[in-house]
Amino acid sequence: MPYRPERVREFIKEQVSEIIQHQLKDPRIGFASVTDVEVSADLRYAKVFISVLGDAQAKTDTMAGLQSAQGYVRSELGRRLQMRFTPDISFRLDESIEHGTRIVTLIRKVTKGSDDDRPPLPDRGSPQKKP
Numbered sequence: 001m002p003y004r005p006e007r008v009r010e011f012i013k014e015q016v017s018e019i020i021q022h023q024l025k026d027p028r029i030g031f032a033s034v035t036d037v038e039v040s041a042d043l044r045y046a047k048v049f050i051s052v053l054g055d056a057q058a059k060t061d062t063m064a065g066l067q068s069a070q071g072y073v074r075s076e077l078g079r080r081l082q083m084r085f086t087p088d089i090s091f092r093l094d095e096s097i098e099h100g101t102r103i104v105t106l107i108r109k110v111t112k113g114s115d116d117d118r119p120p121l122p123d124r125g126s127p128q129k130k131p
Helices: 003-022 056-068 070-080 096-115
Strands: 032-039 045-052 087-093
Touching: 003 032, 003 070, 003 087, 045 056, 056 087, 070 087, 087 096
Parallel strands: 045 087
Antiparallel strands: 032 045
8 A cells, every 4th residue: 555545544534533632522423433544545435434432322322423423433533534525425334343353253262272172282391202
């Protein structure tokens, strides 16, 4: 990725995160964090990926609150971003953290079950005796 879109992406990520945490007062918005931002090549569109802590209802409420605050977030970002055009922002729910946690849990279950069937490993500090 060229350098300028990368800088804009990082700046948007930092600023949107700060706006969500400190300036949005919507009670529907729970504990949300910006995990990633994708910007288009012409820098006119930005997808902001949000991770929400909580159950499915908390995620739905937070995303609804963010969608209603989308215009405010864009205008606030426009004040901070020194560009000719402020990117149109869309919020997307990022479930990659939950997905990764689920995969790790499944891997642990599989490896725990297979460890019970294996004989114990020999101590690496002492030489092995051959039968």
